[in-house]
Structures are given as structure tokens and as C-alpha cells.
Amino acid sequence: MALARRPGSQMAEPPLLDVAGLRAGYGAFEVLRGVSLTVAAGEVVAVLGANGVGKTTLNRTLSGLLRPRGGRIRFAGSDITGADHAAIVQAGLIHVPEGRRIFPNLTVRENLLLGSYARGRPARAATLARVLQTFPRLAERQRQKAGSLSGGEQQMLAIGRGLMAQPVLLILDEPSLGLSPKLVEEMFVLIGRLCAEGLSLLLVEQNVVQSLAVAARAYVIEHGSVALSGSADALARDTRLRTAYLGL
Amino acid sequence: MMALLLPALVGGVLTGGVYALVALGLTLIYGVLHIVNFAHGSLLMVAMFGAWLLATRLGLDPLAAVPLMAGAMFAIGWGLYRFVIGPVGRGDDRGVLLATLGVAVVLDNAALIAFTGDSRSIETPYALQMVQAGPLLIPLAKLVAFAGAMLIALLLWAFMALTDTGRAIRAVAREPEGAALVGIRPARIFALAYGIGIACLGAAGCLLLPSFYVSPQVGGMFVLVAFTVVVLGGMGSFPGAVVGALLVGITENLGNLYLGESLGPICVPLLFIAVLLVRPTGLFGAVR
Structure with missing residues (x-):
């Protein structure tokens, strides 16, 4: 059973989502200062970071609620930089927002x-x-x-x-936020199941340990840009992650 | 006294039906856009004059003109929101409010220039016809207006409850950002909701014309009642608008019957105050 629509398999597969040097913000305040990341088809990628580092702004920009100020977003083979939210939904980039x-x-x-x-x-x-x-x-x-x-x-x-x-790619923004420990557990079981079904996922979370357990790769965002990235296994062992994540 | 009570009750219900149609448009616009549409009365006046022109110039019966006027008023409302109220308001509630007020002033004065301040009416073959129902004699024009208003209210309810677009309108009303994330364009929904609210006035204008005079000031009379109905029923509530309108229609008629034409009109404001004292959010309003 597949809830995801997979894009047709290509020979040399470019990433499903390819974000390069993305900048965005509100008024005079620049929140994203050049974020680059990729998600391959069928991949689960986690975006980690403390509160207020720009994770939600990243999601709002990817889903077209906020216009990027610079950089480029490619999705499923086409440039969607600055596309409107309805066109992005149409293309299959679906954002499940923080606060539901x-x-x-x-x-x-x-x-x-x-x-x-x-x-x-x-x-x-x-x-x-x-x-x-x-x-x-x-x-x-x-x-x-x-x-x-x-x-x-x-x-x-x-x-x-x-x-x-x-969705071709599902963005989950803080799905475990405000849930009881038991429900957080259930939520990650569900996320694991969606992954197993082959859904491409961008998982934006504060819950580092459990996110790294389901994701293949992860990016750590700090001060509006990617501070650290790599395979989930490597990051799970990285002491710098703790430092970056806790903002020490 | 009973011989007078029943006709007064029935008359109140019939008038209330058309009040409901005016109030439904107002409550829909409030519920979705969260603004009080000050142009509502003026647009009702435009609809009544439209129906009057169709009747006097083209000989089109107002009842037959209902679909035409509803469509025309939808287009006017949609265009007004899309090109005037939306851009002028820029999403700021005060801006939107003032824009609707500006539209009202322009329409009222344009109507004064075009039609002068005189009251006008049309003659229909059924204007004086009565329907016998037991001991009651019911004016046919009012009966038809009531039936038409209730039918339109029912269609509107079905549209809102059962279609994707209706659900999208309700979704945008409470959660525009969530709606944007499923691919709904809130700005389009706002224009659509405004257009539908004004289309109700197109129908109401036609249904009212056989039994009411039309003049550039006519909107004020109805819209004051409609505001009362909407607040009484609960702002943004469809059942509230219908029940509130029937209640106001009945209260008005009973007040005039028992207290006379000069003291009678205080009954509706009294009812209004009494309901709001007990339920500040109105009869069907969400309790916060």
C-alpha cells in the first residue's frame, strides 16, 4: 500500500527536492541566511534545531506561504522558487504545519x-x-x-x-510537539511506517534522538543556516550535534 | 384578539423569510471575511432598482428575474471585492470596513442622481391576490417571497455543506493558513464569498419588489433589521440568521398589533437587548 505518488524512475536521478542558498525573512529580519539541502526520492531527511533557528520559516518558504528573498528551490524536476502555494501543493510538495x-x-x-x-x-x-x-x-x-x-x-x-x-514529498513540521511521551512514541512508529511505505519525508523536529532513528540523513540548522549535516548514524555519534542543538 | 393574532403571526413569519435572505448574505460575509459589510443595504437597493428596471423597461416579472438578478449581483459583488474592497482594504479589517462604507456612499448617491429620491413601485397582476388558508387570507406575493427565500436559504446551506467550494469557504473562514496548505487560494474564496452574499441580495431585491417601495434610501431600512437579525442569531451563523429573522418578523408584527404603529417598533430593539443580555454571543453564536 503506497500513499505516495512516486515520480517516474530516471536514469541518473537528481534529488527530489534541491534547495540551494535559500534566504527568507520577515520585514527587516532575515531568518534564513542561505540554507542548502536535498532530499532524494524515497528518502527520509530530518531537519533539526532549537526553537527560533528558522525551521518553521524554512517550511513556510518551501510550501510557498512565504516568498524567498534569494536562492533556488527545485522540486521534482522543476524550479518552484517563488511559485504560489497552490501550485506547490499541485506539484505534490505537501506541508503538515506546526500547530496542525x-x-x-x-x-x-x-x-x-x-x-x-x-x-x-x-x-x-x-x-x-x-x-x-x-x-x-x-x-x-x-x-x-x-x-x-x-x-x-x-x-x-x-x-x-x-x-x-x-504527496510526492511530505514535510512534517514538529509532529511530536505538545504530545504526551506515549503519543510521541506512537507518532514516530507512524512516521516509521510511512517511511517504510516509500514516502519521501522531510521531518522537521526538536526531538533529536527519535528523528535520527527514523531518518537516513539529517541537517542541523543554527542561526538560519546549516551548521551540520550528514548521515543520521554519524550525526547521532557526533558530539558537535549536542553543542549545536543546545546552542552552547 | 385571537382572530388578529394568527394573521399577525403568519405575516411576521412571511416578512421574516425575506429578512432572512438579506441577513444570510450579511452573516456569510461576516463569517468568512470577519467584516461588517456596510455596503449591504446599498447593494440591496441596487438589486431592487435592477429588478424594477427589468420589470418596467422589459416587462420581466420580478419573480422570473430572480436567477438573473442573483447572477448579476454575484458578478457585481465579486468584482467589488476583487477590484475595490480587497485591494483598498489590503487585508486590514479597518481598511476593508471603510472600503465597504465608501462603496455604500458612492452607490447611494449614484442612485439619487439616476433615480432621484422618489419612491417607486411596480404593479404585478398578483399584487392584490390572496390565498385562502383556513381562516387566513395570505397575500400571494408575500407567500411566494417567503417560499423563494427559504428555498434559496436551503440551496445555500446545501452548497456550503456538500460541495468542495462550500467546505473551502468554511475552512478559510476559520483557518486561512491551513486552507492555503491544501491548495485553496484564500483571496479567491474571499471574493467568492462576498459575491455569494451579494447574490442573496439580488434574489431578495426581486422577492421584495412586489410588496415594497424602492427608493435610494430603501437599503437602510432593511439593513438595520438585517444587522439586528445577524447579531441576534449569532454572527456568522446560518441557522441563527434564519431563526433570528423569523423571530424579528414576528416580534415586529405583534408589536405593531398590540402597541400600535408608534410604540410597536420598540419591540424588536427590546427583544434584541433581552437576548443579548442572556446570550451575549446571540442565539446560535459560538460560546467563547
Whole structure:
């Protein structure tokens, strides 16, 4: 069962997402000062960093909510630098935001259906069935208003809504934030399952240990640029990671 | 007294039905854009004059003109938001509010130039026809207006509840950034919602014309009632707008019946104050 739409296999495969020298910010404040990173098709990449280093700004820029001030974003073979958010969703780059941003006044089912807003009706029923299979708790609460769900369920719904868009690459922004330890555990089991199904993932997290356990590679962001990068195994052993992450 | 009570009740319900249509547009625009649309009354006036022109110049019956005027007013509302209210407001609520006020001033004065301040009406073959229902004699024009208003309210509800676009409108109303992330363009939804709210006025204008005079000032009368209805029912609530409108229509009629034409009109404001004292968010408003 694959929730992801894989791009056609190519001979010399360029990265699915290729970000080079990305700069972005708000007003006079520059948050991203030249971020470069890549995600290959089918790869799980973690972006780590403390609060306020620019992780969320990176996601907002990648998903077109914020216009980049410089640099280049290539996705699935085309340049999407400065493209508008709807075109980016259409291309299959789907962002599950920090704070979930689900529609509290709509039912769980309506939230999921709107997830495929950019895809239209043809594949919707089948995708919905698969997402409900992945999240049995959402299936039970389909008719309930999304605002009445618990925090963990709302996070599941946000991810489910993202999957409804048939992502080529899914960006998960702090999926474990504000969840109880038990739910964090569950969340990473789910992320591991999505990886195993072949979904390309950019996992943006503060939870270093568990993120490195599911990711193949990771980038550590500090002061708006990449301070450290490498394979997850190497980074897990790197003492500099602790230093960079804790901002000491 | 009972002989008078029943007709007054029925008359109140019938008038309330058309109030509901005016209020639905207002509550939809408030619910999605979070602004009070000061141009609402003026746009209702434009719709009534539109229906009046169609009736007097082309001989088109106002009831037959409902789809045409709803479509035309949708286009006007969409265009107004897309090219005037949106750009002038720049997403700042005060800016949007003032833009709608500006639109109202321009429309009111344009209507004064075009039509002078006179009141006008049309004559329809069914203007004086009555429908016998048991002991009641119901004016046909009002009955049809009520039925039309309820049908449109039902269609609007179905559109909002069952279509992707309707869901997108509700999603943008509460969570524009989340909506953007599923590929909805909030700016388009705003223009669409404004257009739909104004399309309701197109229909309302046609339904009102057989039983009301039209003049450049007519909007003020209805919109004051519509504001009362929207706040009474709960701002942004569809059921609130319908129930509130029926309640206001009934209260108005009973007040006039028992207290007379001069003291009667205080009943609606009294009801308004009483409801808000007990439920500050209105009958169907979200309790915060």
C-alpha cells in the first residue's frame, strides 16, 4: 500500500527536492541566511534545531506561504522558487504545519476531503479509504467536529489531511510537539511506517534522538543556516550535534 | 384578539423569510471575511432598482428575474471585492470596513442622481391576490417571497455543506493558513464569498419588489433589521440568521398589533437587548 505518488524512475536521478542558498525573512529580519539541502526520492531527511533557528520559516518558504528573498528551490524536476502555494501543493510538495492548522469547525471527514482539494474527485474515495485505514481513530470520529479532537488526534488528522493530497514529498513540521511521551512514541512508529511505505519525508523536529532513528540523513540548522549535516548514524555519534542543538 | 393574532403571526413569519435572505448574505460575509459589510443595504437597493428596471423597461416579472438578478449581483459583488474592497482594504479589517462604507456612499448617491429620491413601485397582476388558508387570507406575493427565500436559504446551506467550494469557504473562514496548505487560494474564496452574499441580495431585491417601495434610501431600512437579525442569531451563523429573522418578523408584527404603529417598533430593539443580555454571543453564536 503506497500513499505516495512516486515520480517516474530516471536514469541518473537528481534529488527530489534541491534547495540551494535559500534566504527568507520577515520585514527587516532575515531568518534564513542561505540554507542548502536535498532530499532524494524515497528518502527520509530530518531537519533539526532549537526553537527560533528558522525551521518553521524554512517550511513556510518551501510550501510557498512565504516568498524567498534569494536562492533556488527545485522540486521534482522543476524550479518552484517563488511559485504560489497552490501550485506547490499541485506539484505534490505537501506541508503538515506546526500547530496542525486543521479546520476546527469542519468534521474530521470534511477535513480529510479538503486535503485532496487540489487533486479533485477521481482518486479521492480510494485515498480516503487508505488514510482511514492508516488512522483507525479518525475513522471512528469521522462525523465529529475536528475542534473536539484531542491534541494527538488533531495531529493525526493534520497528517491524514496531508496524505489525502497524495504527496510526492511530505514535510512534517514538529509532529511530536505538545504530545504526551506515549503519543510521541506512537507518532514516530507512524512516521516509521510511512517511511517504510516509500514516502519521501522531510521531518522537521526538536526531538533529536527519535528523528535520527527514523531518518537516513539529517541537517542541523543554527542561526538560519546549516551548521551540520550528514548521515543520521554519524550525526547521532557526533558530539558537535549536542553543542549545536543546545546552542552552547 | 385571537382572530388578529394568527394573521399577525403568519405575516411576521412571511416578512421574516425575506429578512432572512438579506441577513444570510450579511452573516456569510461576516463569517468568512470577519467584516461588517456596510455596503449591504446599498447593494440591496441596487438589486431592487435592477429588478424594477427589468420589470418596467422589459416587462420581466420580478419573480422570473430572480436567477438573473442573483447572477448579476454575484458578478457585481465579486468584482467589488476583487477590484475595490480587497485591494483598498489590503487585508486590514479597518481598511476593508471603510472600503465597504465608501462603496455604500458612492452607490447611494449614484442612485439619487439616476433615480432621484422618489419612491417607486411596480404593479404585478398578483399584487392584490390572496390565498385562502383556513381562516387566513395570505397575500400571494408575500407567500411566494417567503417560499423563494427559504428555498434559496436551503440551496445555500446545501452548497456550503456538500460541495468542495462550500467546505473551502468554511475552512478559510476559520483557518486561512491551513486552507492555503491544501491548495485553496484564500483571496479567491474571499471574493467568492462576498459575491455569494451579494447574490442573496439580488434574489431578495426581486422577492421584495412586489410588496415594497424602492427608493435610494430603501437599503437602510432593511439593513438595520438585517444587522439586528445577524447579531441576534449569532454572527456568522446560518441557522441563527434564519431563526433570528423569523423571530424579528414576528416580534415586529405583534408589536405593531398590540402597541400600535408608534410604540410597536420598540419591540424588536427590546427583544434584541433581552437576548443579548442572556446570550451575549446571540442565539446560535459560538460560546467563547
